[in-house]
Amino acid sequence: MHRKRDDGAVFWCGVLSALLFGQMERAQECEELKRLSREEVLYPSGVRKKPSLRTLQRKLAAYREGGFDSLLRKNRGDRGKPRSRPAELFTQAIELKKDQPRRSPEMINGILQERTGKTIPRSTLYRHLKQAGATRRRLGVTNKPVRKRWTVERPHDMWLGDFSHGPYVLVNGRSVSTHLSAFIDVHSRSGIPQIAIGLRLGLLA
Numbered sequence: 001m002h003r004k005r006d007d008g009a010v011f012w013c014g015v016l017s018a019l020l021f022g023q024m025e026r027a028q029e030c031e032e033l034k035r036l037s038r039e040e041v042l043y044p045s046g047v048r049k050k051p052s053l054r055t056l057q058r059k060l061a062a063y064r065e066g067g068f069d070s071l072l073r074k075n076r077g078d079r080g081k082p083r084s085r086p087a088e089l090f091t092q093a094i095e096l097k098k099d100q101p102r103r104s105p106e107m108i109n110g111i112l113q114e115r116t117g118k119t120i121p122r123s124t125l126y127r128h129l130k131q132a133g134a135t136r137r138r139l140g141v142t143n144k145p146v147r148k149r150w151t152v153e154r155p156h157d158m159w160l161g162d163f164s165h166g167p168y169v170l171v172n173g174r175s176v177s178t179h180l181s182a183f184i185d186v187h188s189r190s191g192i193p194q195i196a197i198g199l200r201l202g203l204l205a
Contacts, residue, residue, distance in 0.1 A: 007044040009071035012059045015041055015051065019060055033057060089118055093125060094132045101139035151187055158186040
């Protein structure tokens with residue numbers, strides 16, 4: 001027997017014990033039920049509140065009809081399945097994630113909003129993606145940065161250059177600043193003919 005289901009049945013038996021195991025007239029039962037509905041009790045969940053008269057009447061009738069087992073919580077027939085949202089919505093979310101594993105919950109919900117006018121809470125969405133094996137990790141996405149070589153199709157399609165301040169040198173007894181420049185062919189990335197280092201002299205006034 002499931003622990004939570006068992007606790008609930010024991011709880012109601014305790015609350016209704018005077019009615020279940022005592023001998024009362026109809027009028028006495030009604031008065032006892034009203035009295036119980038005015039008193040706070042500690043529920044198995046840890047919440048302290050007053051049970052409604054209707055709930056007490058329903059639990060009493062259930063026990064008298066089916067005994068202890070009738071007070072056990074019934075398992076939902078749709079347990080583990082989407083309840084408030086159609087299954088098709090979750091199917092679309094899973095397909096969107098598998099199509100592009102790097103899509104975030106916000107991106108998926110944005111697409112669903114445009115398509116269906118509905119969204120899925122983040123925690124609910126993650127639970128169903130996990131059950132379907134559609135998380136980033138299961139789809140082989142890594143958090144490591146992806147580095148790829150960038151190039152062009154043919155030599156001389158593009159050249160890149162860079163400039164930097166060089167050292168000061170003496171020219172005719174004067175201190176002169178220098179500038180270094182380098183150019184490289186993006187396609188070949190090598191070869192002395194594609195690299196030129198120039199020295200520009202600027203005489204101080």
